[in-house]
Amino acid sequence: MNGFWAILARDLHLARAESGGALLAVQFFALGVLLFPLGLGPEPGMLSRLGGGLLAVMALLATLLALDRLFQQDHEDGTLDLLRTSPAPLWTVALGKALAHWLLTGGPIILVAPLLGIVLQMSWPAIGGLLAALALGTPTLSLVGAIGASATIGARRSGVLLALLVLPLYIPVLIFMSGTVTAAETGLAFGAHVSILGALLLLSLVLAPWAAAVALRQIGE
Amino acid sequence: MTASTPSSEQPAVRGSALHRFANPARFLRLSRAVQPWLLAITLPCLIAGLYFSLVKSPIDYQQKDTVRIMYVHVPAAWMAMFGYSTLAIASAIGLIWKHPLADLAGKAAAPIGAGFTVIALATGSLWGKPTWGTWWVWDARLTSVVVLLFLYLGYMALWNAFEQPQRAAKAAAVLALVGAVNLPIIKFSVDWWNTLHQPASISRIGTPAIDPAMLTPLLLMAVAYLGLFLLLLLVRMRVELAERRVMALQLARSRAGEGR
Numbered sequence: 233m234n235g236f237w238a239i240l241a242r243d244l245h246l247a248r249a250e251s252g253g254a255l256l257a258v259q260f261f262a263l264g265v266l267l268f269p270l271g272l273g274p275e276p277g278m279l280s281r282l283g284g285g286l287l288a289v290m291a292l293l294a295t296l297l298a299l300d301r302l303f304q305q306d307h308e309d310g311t312l313d314l315l316r317t318s319p320a321p322l323w324t325v326a327l328g329k330a331l332a333h334w335l336l337t338g339g340p341i342i343l344v345a346p347l348l349g350i351v352l353q354m355s356w357p358a359i360g361g362l363l364a365a366l367a368l369g370t371p372t373l374s375l376v377g378a379i380g381a382s383a384t385i386g387a388r389r390s391g392v393l394l395a396l397l398v399l400p401l402y403i404p405v406l407i408f409m410s411g412t413v414t415a416a417e418t419g420l421a422f423g424a425h426v427s428i429l430g431a432l433l434l435l436s437l438v439l440a441p442w443a444a445a446v447a448l449r450q451i452g453e
Numbered sequence: 454m455t456a457s458t459p460s461s462e463q464p465a466v467r468g469s470a471l472h473r474f475a476n477p478a479r480f481l482r483l484s485r486a487v488q489p490w491l492l493a494i495t496l497p498c499l500i501a502g503l504y505f506s507l508v509k510s511p512i513d514y515q516q517k518d519t520v521r522i523m524y525v526h527v528p529a530a531w532m533a534m535f536g537y538s539t540l541a542i543a544s545a546i547g548l549i550w551k552h553p554l555a556d557l558a559g560k561a562a563a564p565i566g567a568g569f570t571v572i573a574l575a576t577g578s579l580w581g582k583p584t585w586g587t588w589w590v591w592d593a594r595l596t597s598v599v600v601l602l603f604l605y606l607g608y609m610a611l612w613n614a615f616e617q618p619q620r621a622a623k624a625a626a627v628l629a630l631v632g633a634v635n636l637p638i639i640k641f642s643v644d645w646w647n648t649l650h651q652p653a654s655i656s657r658i659g660t661p662a663i664d665p666a667m668l669t670p671l672l673l674m675a676v677a678y679l680g681l682f683l684l685l686l687l688v689r690m691r692v693e694l695a696e697r698r699v700m701a702l703q704l705a706r707s708r709a710g711e712g713r
Contacts (some may be wrong), residue, residue, distance in 0.1 A: 379631055383624040387614035396610060397628055400603040403596070404638075443631055446548065450623035 235320025239328030247336050258340035261294035265348045276353045283352035284362055286414025291341050291409075292368060292402050295373040298337045299398065300391045302329055302381040303448070312385075312451070322445035330378040330440065331371075338370030354417075361416025365409040368429040375433075375440035376401050382447035405432060466514035475552055477694050484687045493686070495680030502673030508549065510670050519583050524670050526576040528678040529569045530598070534636060536566020537601060540608065541633040544626035554690070556622035558609040559629060560612055561689035565682055567605035574598060585649060593642035597635060618697075 257258050288359055304311040315325050345366055349359040380398035384390040408425045415422035506524030507616035514521035516522065539562045577595070578588045608625050611649035643652040663671070 283584050335625065376631075379627065383611065384614070386620070387624070389614065393607075393610055393614050396603070397607040400600045400607065400635075403600055439631075443627055445600070447624060447627040450620065450627075 235318070236324040236328040238320070239315075239325050241330050243329060243332035244335065247332070250278045254440050255336075257294045257298040258339040258344055260297055261290050261341050262344055262348060264290045264293065265352070266437040269352065280353040280355065280358070283349060284358055284365075284417065285410045286352065287345055287348060287362060288365065288369070288406055288409040288413070291338075291345075291370060292373065292399070292406055293335055294341060295370065295377060296395050296398060298333060299377040299381050300384075300394050302333055302378060303385050304390065306383075307451070312448070316448065316451070321354060322448050323441040326378050326382065326444035326448065327441040330374045330444075333377070335373035338366070338374055341370060342366045357419065358413055358417035361413045361422050362409075364416075364422075365412035365425055365429060366432050368426060369405045369409045372405050372429070372433045372436045373402060376405075377437040378444045379440055379447065382444040385448075385451055405429070408432070475554055477554070480554055481691060481694065484691060488684065488687055491680050491684045495677055495684060498673050498680060499677035502504045502670055502677050505670035506674060511666050512665075516584060519580060520521060520667075522576050522580040523667075524674050526573055526580060527671060528675040529576065531571040531675060532678045532682050533566055533570040533573050533598065533601060534639060535679070536562055536569055537605070537629075537633070537636060539686075540566060540605075540629045541636070544629040547622060548626045548630070556618075556626065557690050558686065559608075559626065559695050560622070561686055561693055562611050563605055563612075565685050565689070567602060567609070569678070569682070570598065570602045570605060574602065592648050593646040597639040597642050600635055601639060604629075604700065608632070 265286060267280070272282070274279065303312060306315070316322065342363065345362055346359050349362055354362070375396050377394075380394050380401070384394045384397065387393055408428050412422045412425040412429065416424060481540070502524070507521055509519070512518055538658065540559050543555045543559035543562065546552050547559065574595075581590070582588050608629055611625045611628055612621045643650055
């Protein structure tokens with residue numbers, strides 16, 4: 233696990249050195265959400281009804297925005313070749329990178345989401361459901377995204393390609409995130425949705441680092 | 454003797470069934486022998502299936518003639534799933550045993566599977582308008598099949614995004630395997646969610662909930678579709694092999710030109 237902590241610390245350190253570059257994703261998230269009241273009209277009833285879904289979709293897109301730098305930069309400057317020849321197993325590298333990505337995008341998104349929920353006139357129970365959904369959903373997005381990012385290293389137009397590959401895989405997470413918010417808003421039990429989000433997280437926690445490691449291993453061959 | 458012996462350069466290892474077909478020449482010989490037989494099964498089944506389903510089969514007491522869309526739609530949906538299963542299995546074989554023809558099979562299968570998916574979606578939509586009163590509903594079955602189409606398209610895009618075909622094959626294979634989680638979702642979507650799309654009426658265990666007069670044309674069409682899929686797959690793989698050979702020859706010629 234030493235490799236895991238080293239990668240995590242390194243990526244967080246690099247993000248701090250970039251001074252604010254890592255927070256572009258959450259800025260995009262907030263700005264994107266603020267476009268909807270302006271585009272759809274500021275009618276409070278409609279905004280509170282759409283709010284949960286809007287925030288979930290924007291969380292997906294903001295996660296995606298930060299993904300294409302996940303391995304690309306390390307591939308370009310040769311760090312990835314060193315990591316591949318290092319004794320640390322590649323899945324720990326993938327897991328560390330995915331966790332760093334989540335801490336830098338998913339974490340800030342969760343912190344800003346309640347504020348944006350209030351701006352969109354969402355009810356308190358709905359905001360509570362949204363927080364639960366984002367807390368369990370966004371780590372899954374980072375983990376699944378790591379597979380896509382590792383598969384598109386060195387590809388032509390990798391940014392757009394990454395979005396096309398990863399978004400279909402994000403759909404289940406989106407469905408159950410907005411399901412949680414809808415159930416919480418109408419006062420229904422949202423335990424089932426949250427359980428499925430948790431199951432998706434555990435599943436991707438086990439499978440995604442391994443799949444990303446398989447993709448990383450193929451680059452040098 | 455296990456199948457995991459790497460044999461990309463040495464002649465096929467005796468006893469490993471998988472790697473007997475890693476030799477392109479052997480594959481070409483076999484596919485050339487199989488192709489006429491496939492055609493001999495597919496063509497009569499297609500003609501008989503079309504005749505029975507569009508002319509001979511009884512009309513539904515509720516759906517009238519619209520029911521005939523089913524004979525085109527259901528086998529196409531089956532082949533959409535079968536195509537992706539082929540893709541996933543070929544990808545697994547390509548990744549685990551580094552089987553060169555498996556990578557090729559995956560690449561060749563994707564556009565065919567995507568084509569069948571489009572046919573299934575289009576005919577389903579045409580059937581939905583008179584029967585459900587809408588071209589499209591956001592039900593779990595329909596949504597998961599649309600996701601399947603995008604998985605096919607993403608796989609094909611990934612193949613085209615790399616300079617070296619070896620790298621493309623591995624990246625696309627990883628993606629194909631991850632996307633395979635969608636297959637059980639499609640299969641069980643009609644059971645897990647209370648949806649508009651009807652659950653399966655044909656099961657291997659027990660009696661099918663469909664009249665023989667309708668089952669016969671459906672099965673004929675299914676055999677025809679399967680034959681067509683395999684036929685197209687073989688042709689596409691042979692084209693792919695021929696293309697690689699042309700590229701290798703061109704490369705060799707340009708190298709020889711430089712040497713002079």
